Amino acid sequence: MNSPFDLRAALLSILLPGLGQLSQGRRFHALAACLATLLLVALSVWLGRITDRAVEVLVFMVLALPCWVLQSYDAYLGMSPNTPDWLRTWRIIWQRGHDIRFLGMLLLISVLNDTWIILTNLDYLLPFYCTKPDGIPGFAIKAISPALHLAVGYGFVRLRRWALFIYLVYATYGFTNGVVNLTCFGPGRIRNTLLGTIVLSTAYILWRRGTLLKNDSLGSG
Template sequence: MATGSPISAHSHHPLAALLSALLPGLGHAIRRRPEQAATTFVITAALLGCAWGIGSLTGRGAAIFFLMLLVLPWWAFQSYDAFLPHAPAQAGLARFGCTLKVVWSRAHDVRYLGALFLLTAFTDLYIIIANPDYALTIFCTKPAGLWGGLAKAQSPTLHTLIGYGFMRLRRWSLLLYLAYAAFGFLNATANYACFGYGRVRTVFLLTLAAFTAYVLWRRQCFDAIEVGIPRL
């Protein structure tokens, strides 16, 4: 483990991480951290309850967005917390604070964004295969034929490249993402001007702006080798 880490080393615990990934809090329980196990389980249950409530009130799309924005990051975070070495003086929320410092210093938040890109690449590919007649709107038009196929293929291709680069904290992936975000913003703005207000279009623009702002804020994380960020 890197010198100066907020959590002193005893041993990493892959089994605890796996168990917490299956049932939040279980990994903490087998590591004899009952307070953290209970806290983790309650927080997870509360987040899932919020997701269910949002889905009931506003629809499945909003619930999925909430799951990806908060529930999945928390799920990964608590599993990683169970994996990390444990210092006896750290307990409860203080322990989570130390783990958050590790996540931040090792750019695991950026890696999580990379995992989301890989996930969306898979879902994009599935949509294309399952709906061959689906046409992507590009600057107020829907290209057909070869150009239409290329327009659809660019999404899973770029998502895969960006996702891989973010997972590896490569600087080229930051530049590729910024180019992709600029194109997405211009395209969505043009479609907004042509077709007017749309909830999906509006959410996409706002999400893209927030996502890009966060990536720019964390731009110093790229390249891991250059800035000396440890992997785990």
């Protein structure tokens, strides 16, 4: 199938990486998509076994899942008549800011996860700059994270300029809070993973800040 917008192929590649490309007769791309995605999934599982569950989730979210989404989008775009398929796909993602939108979707998903954790662990006191407030202040502090995730996630999905400012506020709060708590409570796997994630994601967002500052919306497709 040579249609540039092949929804059926995209859905097939969501079910099994490379299946959409295979349905389009792109056997090499199908094999490459399948192997790359499954290897990254296996890598995340292996790292989780030798380190920690948080590392497994992090590697899956920043490597395996983007690869899965990328190959599905490639299947949706179909066969490229002029340039190599993967190069064409990445150029479109880069130009239209789909990578920022993907980060936004991850943040929106994290809102559900954060909310679930808060509601099922009401007695847990979240460290806040070397303190552990309880009661209403403690609940309000726990609500900061999902609230900021929701705002930044929506802004990234919509490619809004203001999302960059709110993200920098969120990153500053998360990093300083994490470092201060590190000095008081010592290192922890979740705390260390969070700090590393903030540093890497902030570096990427600053690198791609032009996508958010250039236009409020770059269109869809």
